[in-house]
């Protein structure tokens with residue numbers, strides 16, 4: 001598979017789940033925060049050109065004869081509001097699903113265009129045709145060779161003395177996820193940053209921190225503004241087949257966790273249909289992880305839907321046979337359905353798994369801190385206590401059934 005196809009596939013999948021969530025990644029994961037993030041980011045983008053302060057009437061005047069490019073525009077979160085100020089606002093994105101949604105949402109904005117591209121070039125734009133290029137939350141997620149190719153393309157399509165203002169991560173320690181990944185963040189070093197600009201004929205003229213601290217990277221992202229001083233020194237064609245079609249394990253976990261977060265937010269707002277839809281997408285994405293099934297189980301149980309719960313848990317136990325939580329839940333639900341023999345079978349499996357888990361914990365004891373050991377041990381003991389309670393109930397019920405059958 002070509003790297004371009006992988007990026008398209010990944011972003012089309014995300015767009016089909018929820019394009020608003022995947023482009024804006026707000027903590028609240030709702031429409032209101034999507035809209036307010038668009039306003040904040042558009043103002044953050046334009047402010048620099050207005051002398052640092054937001055001034056609506058100056059903005060209306062300053063860019064009215066200019067053409068804007070929004071690279072990786074998603075559903076036009078910024079392309080559409082920015083069209084209010086520019087003569088022409090062009091959004092380009094690798095995902096056909098994002099572009100379809102952008103066109104649907106903003107069909108009334110006649111000076112905004114949305115174009116699906118290859119994922120590595122801007123061949124639809126002529127040399128020197130754009131005054132200002134924008135890119136928010138895109139370039140740092142791309143494989144490094146794709147980012148390099150885009151810098152050269154931006155250098156080509158900008159007018160001389162045109163600007164490129166984009167969001168990026170720069171840190172004391174560079175970090176580059178695996179080169180087939182499309183979501184994890186790349187952190188660039190100062191030397192790499194300088195090189196990207198020099199090759200593209202761009203010069204950094206300003207940088208400022210964006211008010212968001214990433215606790216894992218221990219960094220804030222930057223708005224970087226660069227000016228085109230000359231034509232790029234080269235062009236770069238990305239023509240790379242990827243060895244691994246699947247993203248790295250870290251990235252798969254990141255996408256999966258973000259889906260669980262979205263489902264949780266829907267549930268908090270009592271949007272149960274949406275929560276369940278997202279959970280089923282998470283299961284389709286990672287069928288061999290238990291968390292989404294367990295979350296869905298808790299939703300169905302809160303609705304007293306035992307039949308639906310059993311269906312989810314049976315799927316979980318066949319897909320993730322080592323999930324002790326899954327077997328315990330299933331035993332509990334079989335009990336509630338007066339099926340104690342089925343519950344007993346689940347509890348037997350649980351017993352074996354818990355013993356194995358405890359043995360593994362003892363083996364790894366030397367590598368763990370006392371606190372970590374105690375935490376894991378107490379989790380196993382709690383599950384075992386729960387198992388014992390269920391076992392007693394199931395044994396009593398099964399005895400009653402046997403007695404009744406004898407009579």
Ligand SMILES: C[S@@+](CC[C@H](N)C(=O)[O-])C[C@H]1O[C@@H](n2cnc3c(N)ncnc32)[C@H](O)[C@@H]1O
Pocket residue numbers: 007011022023024071072073074075076077078092093094095098117118119120135136137138142146182
């Ligand atoms: C996190 S979203 C940000 C969207 C938009 N810039 C915004 O702020 O609302 C990342 C976007 O980049 C797009 N994208 C990812 N890889 C791309 C590539 N190689 N070329 C163009 N767009 C890409 C995705 O489809 C997605 O719409």
